[in-house]
Amino acid sequence: MFGENRSITGSVRSQRGALADSYTRAVFRAAADAILPPVWYCHPLYGWVRIPGAAECTADLYVISNLDFSQYIPIDAERPVLRLSTATALLLDQGTEKLLAVHPALAGQSGLSLQGTGLFSQLSRSGRLAVIELLDRLEVDLGSAPPPFTDNPGLVRTIMNSLNQLTMFGYYSEWLAYGWTRLLPPNDRQLSGWPLSWHLIGYPGPAYGYRGLRGYMLPPQLASAENAYA
Amino acid sequence: MRDPDVIVIGAGGGGAVMAKELGEAGLQVLVVEAGPWYGNSRWPEPNGERGGSSSGDPADLDISLLRSQYVKLENEMNDLITGRFRWGPADRGRAPWFRNVVQRGYIWQAAGVGGTTQTYLSNSPRAYPAAIGKDWPISYRELIPYYERVEATLPVAFAPTTAKEELFYYGASRAGWELIPTLNVTRPGFRPQPNAILPPNPKLMDPRYTLEELSRMEGCTLAGHCLNGCPHGPSVDKAAKRSTLVSYIPLALKTGNVQIMPNSYVMKVITERTGGLRTAGVIVRNTWSGELQEIRSRVVVMAAGCVESPRLWLNSGLPANSWVGKGLTNHCMDWVTGIFDEHVLARILGSGEINPFIGHTSGCRFDYPGLGTVQVSGQSPGLTSSMSYGISQSGYNPFLLDTAHGLPGVSQGRIAGAALQQLMISYRRSLSLVIFTDDEVDPRNGIAADPVNRDEHGPVPRVSYVPTARTMQKREQLIRIAIDILRQAGAREIIRINWPDALMIHMQSTMRMGHVVDMNGEAYQVKRLFIADNSMLCNGLGGANPTLTTQALAVRTAEKIQAGYFS
Ligand SMILES: Cc1cc2nc3c(=O)[nH]c(=O)nc-3n(C[C@H](O)[C@H](O)[C@H](O)COP(=O)(O)OP(=O)(O)OC[C@H]3O[C@@H](n4cnc5c(N)ncnc54)[C@H](O)[C@@H]3O)c2cc1C
Numbered sequence: 001m002f003g004e005n006r007s008i009t010g011s012v013r014s015q016r017g018a019l020a021d022s023y024t025r026a027v028f029r030a031a032a033d034a035i036l037p038p039v040w041y042c043h044p045l046y047g048w049v050r051i052p053g054a055a056e057c058t059a060d061l062y063v064i065s066n067l068d069f070s071q072y073i074p075i076d077a078e079r080p081v082l083r084l085s086t087a088t089a090l091l092l093d094q095g096t097e098k099l100l101a102v103h104p105a106l107a108g109q110s111g112l113s114l115q116g117t118g119l120f121s122q123l124s125r126s127g128r129l130a131v132i133e134l135l136d137r138l139e140v141d142l143g144s145a146p147p148p149f150t151d152n153p154g155l156v157r158t159i160m161n162s163l164n165q166l167t168m169f170g171y172y173s174e175w176l177a178y179g180w181t182r183l184l185p186p187n188d189r190q191l192s193g194w195p196l197s198w199h200l201i202g203y204p205g206p207a208y209g210y211r212g213l214r215g216y217m218l219p220p221q222l223a224s225a226e227n228a229y230a
Numbered sequence: 231m232r233d234p235d236v237i238v239i240g241a242g243g244g245g246a247v248m249a250k251e252l253g254e255a256g257l258q259v260l261v262v263e264a265g266p267w268y269g270n271s272r273w274p275e276p277n278g279e280r281g282g283s284s285s286g287d288p289a290d291l292d293i294s295l296l297r298s299q300y301v302k303l304e305n306e307m308n309d310l311i312t313g314r315f316r317w318g319p320a321d322r323g324r325a326p327w328f329r330n331v332v333q334r335g336y337i338w339q340a341a342g343v344g345g346t347t348q349t350y351l352s353n354s355p356r357a358y359p360a361a362i363g364k365d366w367p368i369s370y371r372e373l374i375p376y377y378e379r380v381e382a383t384l385p386v387a388f389a390p391t392t393a394k395e396e397l398f399y400y401g402a403s404r405a406g407w408e409l410i411p412t413l414n415v416t417r418p419g420f421r422p423q424p425n426a427i428l429p430p431n432p433k434l435m436d437p438r439y440t441l442e443e444l445s446r447m448e449g450c451t452l453a454g455h456c457l458n459g460c461p462h463g464p465s466v467d468k469a470a471k472r473s474t475l476v477s478y479i480p481l482a483l484k485t486g487n488v489q490i491m492p493n494s495y496v497m498k499v500i501t502e503r504t505g506g507l508r509t510a511g512v513i514v515r516n517t518w519s520g521e522l523q524e525i526r527s528r529v530v531v532m533a534a535g536c537v538e539s540p541r542l543w544l545n546s547g548l549p550a551n552s553w554v555g556k557g558l559t560n561h562c563m564d565w566v567t568g569i570f571d572e573h574v575l576a577r578i579l580g581s582g583e584i585n586p587f588i589g590h591t592s593g594c595r596f597d598y599p600g601l602g603t604v605q606v607s608g609q610s611p612g613l614t615s616s617m618s619y620g621i622s623q624s625g626y627n628p629f630l631l632d633t634a635h636g637l638p639g640v641s642q643g644r645i646a647g648a649a650l651q652q653l654m655i656s657y658r659r660s661l662s663l664v665i666f667t668d669d670e671v672d673p674r675n676g677i678a679a680d681p682v683n684r685d686e687h688g689p690v691p692r693v694s695y696v697p698t699a700r701t702m703q704k705r706e707q708l709i710r711i712a713i714d715i716l717r718q719a720g721a722r723e724i725i726r727i728n729w730p731d732a733l734m735i736h737m738q739s740t741m742r743m744g745h746v747v748d749m750n751g752e753a754y755q756v757k758r759l760f761i762a763d764n765s766m767l768c769n770g771l772g773g774a775n776p777t778l779t780t781q782a783l784a785v786r787t788a789e790k791i792q793a794g795y796f797s
Contacts (some may be wrong), residue, residue: 035646051651070311071257072328075684103370129646135623154732157334157623161730164644165620172654173305173612186312186322187278191303201657203587203611206302208441209451209462212392212588213430217399217422218411220429229359229374229414 019222020064020085026091028060030110032122034128035167041200051200054171061183062170063163072148087146088159092120095131098125098140106130136160171195174205234260234489235796237512237527239496239542242345243777244535244784245261245764246474246482247380251788253485257796260284260489260525261482262514264534265321265341267492268348268459268759269296269466269475274494277314278323278353280518286489288480291466300459304610307458308349315340315349315459319517320493327687329537330680332694334623335732336476339535343492344475345368346535347777351456351592351607352426352471354778355388358415358599358668361772365671367744370414372628376782377413383481384426384472392452392589393579394661395422397570398606401719402596405711410597415774423605425590426472426778427456428463431599447761456591457609478781493517497687499530499546501756507549508757515687531793533763533784537677537691538738540765543741544679545688549755553745555677561602562697562705563664564729566712567572568721570659578720579604583658586614592664597713601704602773603666604712615654618647618662640724653725663716665708666736668773676740695732738776743783750794751787758795762787 011106021030036054043049054060064085071084100107109124120131134140135156142151149156169175175182176195194205218224236252238245241263252259267273271292272282276299284297299314301307301676307314311326317339318326329337339346350659356377380386399409402420410419429439431449433439445462446452450470453462457529460471467480482488491514498513511526532539540555548554572582595605609617627643645653653660675696679689688773709726716724743766753759762784764776771779 034398036650037647039648039651041651044735054767063330066309066311071688072330072683075686090280125335125647129626129630136625154331154333154335157730158331161334161621161644162502164646165616168615168650169305169309170622171612172615173309173610174303175305175612179249182693186306187275188310189306197654198611201611201654203657206458207453207587208457209433209434209453210392210588211437212452212586213434213586214391214396215394216388216595217409218388218390220390222381222388222413223423224388224411226412228412228416229371 008184009174020083024064024083024086024089025060026117026121027092028085030062030128031053031092031132031163032060032063032167035123035164036171052196057171057176057196059167059170062175063166065183066166067162082147084148087149089118089217090146091130091135091149091156093118093133094140094145096120096123099127099131099134115230132160234258234527236529236531236791237525238533239512240264240345240532240533240535240538240763241343241474241479242533242535242763243347243474244554244780245531246478247781247784248531248533248762248788249488250478250482250485252791253482255788255792255796256487257792258487260491260527261763262493262494262496262512263490263492264517265492267343268299268314269293270297272749276320280493282493284489286465287481288483291480293461293463293465296466296469297461300461302455302458302461304458304612308613310336310338317341321518326683328683328690330690330692331730331732332462332692333696333730335695335730335734336536337693337734337737339537339649343479343490344473344498347473348459348475349457350473350777353423353592353595353605353695353775354381354426355415355595355597355774356489357774357779358597360416360599360771361668361769365768367749372731373779374781376785377778379785380778380781381402384477386424386426387429388422388427389424389427389590389593390430390452392583393581394431394586394589394592394606394608395594396579397584397661397719398715398781401715404718405714407596415597418467418475420596422594423593424785426477427590428470428472444495451590451660452589454587454589454591454608457613464594495687496534497545499532499542499548499759500524501548506757507755520686527586529758529760529791531760531762533761535763536740536765537693539761539763540677540740541679541691551746551755553673553742554675555740556675557671557742558675558677558695558740559669559671559738560695560734562669562701562731562772563667563733563735563775564705564726565617565662566707566709566716566724567660567662568716568719569653569656569723570661570720571722572659574720574722575659581771584661585658586660586662594630596711598708598711599772600668602655602668602708603775604663604715605710607664611654611657613740614657614660618727619650619653619725621730621733622728624728627725640726642726642728644724646725661716661719661721662711665705665712666773666775667701667705667708667768671739671769672698682716693760697731700786704719736770736776738764738767738770741766744768750790751783752790760787760791
């Protein structure tokens with residue numbers, strides 16, 4: 001039920017990022033954690049508060065599911081296609097190898113050394129951002145990059161932006177407030193309150209309106225404009 | 231409807247206008263639209279089940295349904311992959327439709343009745359007259375009466391001022407620019423946006439009415455959801471933000487001559503040889519069932535947008551033409567955000583916050599014929615973070631790790647880490663400006679049929695855009711102006727994100743008038759085949775938002791169709 005399958009009307013697929021393998025999960029958690037880490041913030045009312053980062057909020061699952069759901073799968077594909085999320089994880093590790101070849105001292109600075117999580121997730125946060133940057137500059141051999149990145153510089157760069165954008169969109173949109181339903185297909189999600197991020201930054205959520213009118217620079221009627229061309 | 235007079239492909243910015251105009255002229259029109267129809271009682275669950283096959287009755291339009299579907303939540307509405315406003319089939323259990331974008335970037339369009347105008351900001355300026363003089367076979371003066379008709383029908387009005395507009399006007403005046411109170415822009419200056427948004431309800435500031443009550447009455451409530459989908463108003467046809475879903479589509483239905491068939495993707499334009507080559511109809515594929523259907527008509531209008539119209543031409547095997555799909559312009563956009571201190575805002579605005587989510591998403595602009603546009607844009611937080619700080623072609627901001635000192639006055643590039651959280655904490659004190667460059671037409675840019683990749687509709691579009699050196703120069707000049715406006719307004723920190731050149735939000739000129747279609751909008755090589763979307767524009771209009779011009783041309787082309795084939 002959750003696997004990728006194709007039908008006459010195009011591809012129907014799972015978007016359950018939770019089903020990603022543990023290696024892919026570890027890499028995406030590490031990326032989300034570098035892009036939006038936990039921070040301490042001095043709130044005007046509550047004093048110092050710790051704001052959880054994107055990985056703690058599982059925004060990495062949002063990134064994984066969106067990448068995989070958007071993946072192009074040829075209509076006539078005969079073999080299962082490598083998931084875009086897994087391909088991205090492998091690419092990040094390829095970039096890490098390149099970074100470490102030049103700066104070996106950066107290895108394993110996260111303090112984590114878990115089996116099967118790859119090199120990228122063991123870098124420090126700034127090391128992980130440096131890998132994304134290195135891939136952005138295309139400083140790896142794209143001939144040996146995993147498909148669909150093989151010899152595809154535009155896609156490599158697009159996905160490096162997507163890692164950032166999707167982490168942010170997962171964290172700062174209402175996605176988190178779908179609670180345990182957040183990984184279900186969109187029609188089945190149920191909103192429960194507002195996400196933490198909205199409380200933090202003061203976004204009031206969907207509104208009926210605001211009494212924010214300050215006047216008009218020109219009267220609304222277009223007739224109020226000069227009509228120099230008439 | 232069997233064998234209509236005219237088939238219109240696509241119910242978006244251009245197609246809806248065409249349908250209304252032809253319907254009013256008494257022609258039988260069938261609009262075939264690939265995406266869903268929101269706010270129509272024949273599709274109570276537009277993303278969940280197939281629903282009806284077509285509708286032509288204005289009584290089917292249902293504002294309470296639209297309210298329950300346009301929920302004003304950015305993830306639900308704007309997620310480009312699973313949101314209601316995506317380029318993909320109504321069934322969100324299926325993947326979006328794929329486009330192969332060669333460079334770093336992506337395409338932002340929406341399928342459905344209303345097309346991409348469902349999510350557009352409604353900014354409806356006319357083209358800069360100088361840009362029409364240049365490449366076009368028709369003159370600016372000739373367009374004016376058509377502009378006036380569309381402006382009156384949508385209708386278009388100058389935007390009201392909220393805090394973000396006030397701050398922009400303040401910065402622009404201090405930067406030495408003047409108000410240009412005109413629709414025909416021949417010199418640089420700032421002005422309120424001419425927006426296709428109903429003016430605010432006169433009772434908006436009257437506390438005796440609750441905001442919820444006001445949202446069910448006529449007029450904009452400054453709710454700030456232009457981009458998320460605006461469901462405010464007493465009925466579908468009186469909703470505040472005038473996407474074609476709520477403006478031209480209801481008017482088309484009122485003629486009694488227009489049927490609209492959503493969830494129906496045109497795979498092929500059929501032709502026949504009678505004298506010369508001419509259109510005979512289309513082959514349509516239902517996006518829920520995959521069923522194919524052939525529908526014949528005397529005239530076909532392509533209004534499938536800047537990517538799909540050329541793709542359809544190519545996939546239909548229509549005659550070779552070296553300009554089909556070529557000459558894409560996209561305004562080579564960029565984006566810059568200013569962060570303000572509370573005391574600075576208090577002095578200028580009388581309040582320590584801007585609250586960019588209040589008011590029209592974009593209520594004011596700066597025009598510079600020859601260079602392009604700078605305009606305010608205030609969005610919900612997920613979109614703000616990802617568009618202001620998440621996407622760049624110059625990598626991470628080099629000052630990122632210097633959190634002890636914060637970013638310098640002006641810096642460039644993507645933001646991550648603690649600096650990002652810090653910037654978002656200042657969300658309510660931020661002002662973002664977007665720039666649209668007067669980019670050059672270059673035949674190397676455009677849409678081709680992908681030689682390898684196919685989807686259920688045939689070869690997918692392969693899209694490529696690399697700006698010319700002159701375009702890049704203009705982009706830099708505009709960004710400098712935008713930064714100066716923010717600085718003059720008192721911004722403490724300014725982040726220029728440097729968007730990828732191939733981030734495509736305004737796509738134009740891939741089936742240009744004078745090259746693919748003639749002055750009447752009819753294809754040179756296929757008689758009775760017309761185009762009425764952004765693809766037929768000759769260039770990027772000098773950097774002015776494109777939709778109003780496409781709509782004005784659709785009115786004009788409708789006249790030509792009627793005079794040429796049905797009078
Ligand atoms: C976020 C955003 C904000 C914007 N803001 C503005 C703004 O303020 N002002 C402005 O002028 N412009 C704005 N634009 C651009 C604006 O949306 C487009 O200029 C406008 O929608 C173009 O109209 P169109 O008819 O060319 O294409 P669309 O509006 O995209 O319509 C094309 C329609 O054709 C359908 N279609 C495509 N292929 C097929 C097929 N084969 N069979 C059947 N149907 C098909 C599509 O589903 C779609 O409904 C914005 C765009 C975005 C993404």
